[in-house]
Amino acid sequence: MRALLANIPASLGRVLLIAVAAVPAVAALLYFWLLWDRTLTPPVFDDRHVGGNLAAPAFVLAVFGPFSLCFLPFVLDGLRLLWVRHTWLLIIAIAAGLLIALTPETTRSYFEGRYSGLWEIVRHLPAPLGRSVLIVPLALLGSVMLAAWFVVLGRRDRWIMLAAMVAFTAAQCAASSSGSAYTEPMVLLWLALAAARVAPARSGAGEGWRIVGPVALARWPWARSPPRRSSPPGRSSPEPCLRPWEMTVPVLPGMVEPYADRMPPTGGDPADPPDDPPAADR
Numbered sequence: 001m002r003a004l005l006a007n008i009p010a011s012l013g014r015v016l017l018i019a020v021a022a023v024p025a026v027a028a029l030l031y032f033w034l035l036w037d038r039t040l041t042p043p044v045f046d047d048r049h050v051g052g053n054l055a056a057p058a059f060v061l062a063v064f065g066p067f068s069l070c071f072l073p074f075v076l077d078g079l080r081l082l083w084v085r086h087t088w089l090l091i092i093a094i095a096a097g098l099l100i101a102l103t104p105e106t107t108r109s110y111f112e113g114r115y116s117g118l119w120e121i122v123r124h125l126p127a128p129l130g131r132s133v134l135i136v137p138l139a140l141l142g143s144v145m146l147a148a149w150f151v152v153l154g155r156r157d158r159w160i161m162l163a164a165m166v167a168f169t170a171a172q173c174a175a176s177s178s179g180s181a182y183t184e185p186m187v188l189l190w191l192a193l194a195a196a197r198v199a200p201a202r203s204g205a206g207e208g209w210r211i212v213g214p215v216a217l218a219r220w221p222w223a224r225s226p227p228r229r230s231s232p233p234g235r236s237s238p239e240p241c242l243r244p245w246e247m248t249v250p251v252l253p254g255m256v257e258p259y260a261d262r263m264p265p266t267g268g269d270p271a272d273p274p275d276d277p278p279a280a281d282r
Helices: 003-006 008-035 056-069 072-083 087-103 116-120 135-152 155-173 180-197 213-218
Strands: none
Touching: 056 072, 056 087, 056 116, 056 135, 056 155, 056 180, 072 087, 072 135, 087 135, 116 135, 135 155, 155 180, 180 213
């Protein structure tokens, strides 16, 4: 008890430091809350991100798993501990991963918000009973890797990082679209912070080898910006060379010309993207 009371001043100091560090973020959040008529959703997205998306947890895990492999030296000891010492946690992770991956439909569907990133690969692969043969194993991998990170992180860090991932996934479930643009940034930030919190003695590799995976991930083609056109006369910033249906938000009539009339009509097959515009219109 005496030792606990002696640590109170130090703990209060850390709490105060955290509170001060959070002031800019809270102030920015309050500013946007007032700017957006006391909501935390930009007005332009009011009628777009509604309805929720049950496939979001599976997609988050499907992104988290492969990305975690690039940080394997940091989490390798966690995988070993899962197999040797925490078998019960490994079983729970596998069961949870299967439940999350098999419960929702995981086919590619533009109108149901499952497009871009991995979803564009999903549309070329089988999906028996509406469950993608790509998303299901990747989500299972992500669940196991999340459990390995949980084991390898420190006692306090593991709960903070797990809570952050759960909260982020819950927020993704509230949006209608579940795509790479919304998922990958948080996953990458989470992995970078988790890797920084893992003690070097538990990483299972030397300093040099540990950065090979993250560097390779940063240099991978999917991490690069899309090609851009040169700036037209009178404009200072280039425009992204994207087709309307490659945008990260659904294209509504009148938003993009002249291809808006080529978007798939309501009631069509959601899995089929619109036809490529004729070469003469490009």
